[in-house]
Amino acid sequence: MKVALLLSGGMDSLSLAWWKRPDLAFTLNYGQLAAQAEIAASRAICERLKIPHQVVEIDCRDLGSGDMAGRNADGLAPASDWWPYRNQMLVTLAAMKAISYGVTHLWLGTVKSDAFHRDGSSEFMSAISHLLSLQEGGMVVEAPAIELSTAELVRVSGIPSGFLAWAHSCHKADVPCGNCRGCNKYFEVFEEVGYDLDRPG
Template identity: 40%
Template structure:
């Protein structure tokens, strides 16, 4: 299966990055362990998706972020905010893109992420400018930034059984069903008129 997009996708095993993988078929994907508790669950789903799409998956481990456990943002936004996470992930993805001679790094930002500073249009524009200051041909792609997660799923061609099995909890190895990521998953599944099934794909390990 030939890639459709000359980019490294930042993948987490969650709804948005998984749907983006099926929609845009990137040349490669990168998952980063920055100290988050659910990392193994995120990795399991990401491996399954990348094997299904025949996308090479690269894994990188960095020192745990000082705020790897979600904290309140200074602006009083959601408690699921992790300071400087997206900036770090984009930088690592950009480095991999340059290494492989690709044109872009791709992030799964959706419309509801605008409540976070690092999901806003101004942040994406600033990171794009920074990348092009350093490497003039490298781009930052956020093709779903104007879409809801439901809209992204509907246009992505993601198999329903795969979408049911993404792992979206921010806090723990077992879904807490209270954080905004778990709530979002349940809301999207309800919109699809199916009882939520929160957990990893059964055979993805």
């Protein structure tokens, strides 16, 4: 078994990397506005944990919508950060790269609250895993933290606050905007877990 993590540089995937220590990690620059900050956060945690890290670059911004693509979300959007079929795209692109490394299991940093979007649900995870298993390589897609909230994941992972602070959650820019859903989550989780941003541990 060889495990790769789809590492976005956000709180969930950084905590999952700290907790589970995958064999390698992939970060995708698919045209999202915060790509460089996400790559930097991912690279930093991988260097700390000595996890081999690969960056995959392919510009899909013309296919995106919402905060991450720098435009208004499409009409069907349940939230301002909705990018249609994003997780399906990310899993496919990561798997296309991962198969050349002999990866058998691809992990996603999906948590309980991600079920707000259909591609963050348990049903989606089962379906996308089944789809990949039908193809060459028989890769399995798993979300080890899907039954946990982000705060619960942070606690169970044991990630120190100083390393969690490296996470980049902003949807709109490389420098946190402070008012998008990603930035709000970042501050809410620090408060819920009881970590002090001014005194990282």
